């Protein structure tokens with residue numbers, strides 16, 4: 068199975084620092100653009116190297132005070148199934164890089180931050196996935212069938228060197244999971260247990276942005292862009308309803324090291 072989207076844009080920046088700055092500027096501009104026509108804005112965050120570096124770049128941007136953060140809701144594409152405050156949780160890293168500052172100084176309500184549950188509050192990744200699905204459905208358009216999610220304005224995804232996005236790994240059963248969330252076991256990247264959005268939820272987003280840096284990502288970036296099967300390169304299956312952006316540094320795009 069491979070998936071294509073009518074509007075796909077590949078943007079290559081010289082290195083990972085510039086990439087993070089560019090993702091941050093693009094994200095803040097997107098939030099401001101959406102806020103000029105509707106509210107609330109729904110953004111899905113990612114973990115990973117460039118994902119967290121981009122949040123740190125947002126925190127340092129002069130555009131931060133221009134956003135009405137009371138109208139922004141923040142979700143996650145995946146989470147490592149670890150206790151609250153664990154430094155390896157995507158949530159913890161995002162809070163340290165950006166969210167704590169937005170809450171303390173820029174009016175982001177804690178209630179607008181929607182982390183995926185971990186073992187502090189649920190017994191298993193499946194229970195965490197079900198709880199998150201219910202949270203998404205409650206904030207969604209209210210179809211009442213448990214499959215709804217909010218209309219995500221931007222859904223950010225990092226990509227691993229194996230081509231995984233969120234916690235959807237090559238050859239794993241999570242690739243075929245239905246509904247909006249799935250519990251993950253046996254992740255090849257630690258920790259083994261995780262919670263992830265499904266492809267159905269990812270593909271419902273208005274815009275999907277895949278961010279990747281480093282030569283170790285180049286082979287899978289090229290494979291995804293060439294339409295290799297999603298079972299082998301999950302990133303190729305991450306497409307948005309209106310736009311899919313591949314935001315890369317030169318190494319991930321296959322340029323010289």
Ligand SMILES: O=C1O[C@H](COP(=O)(O)O)[C@@H](O)[C@H](O)[C@H]1O
Nearest residue numbers: 113114115116117224225226227
């Ligand atoms: O474990 C994860 O890894 C991916 C990619 O991380 P990176 O450090 O190679 O950029 C990340 O997108 C995902 O959210 C995270 O849980």
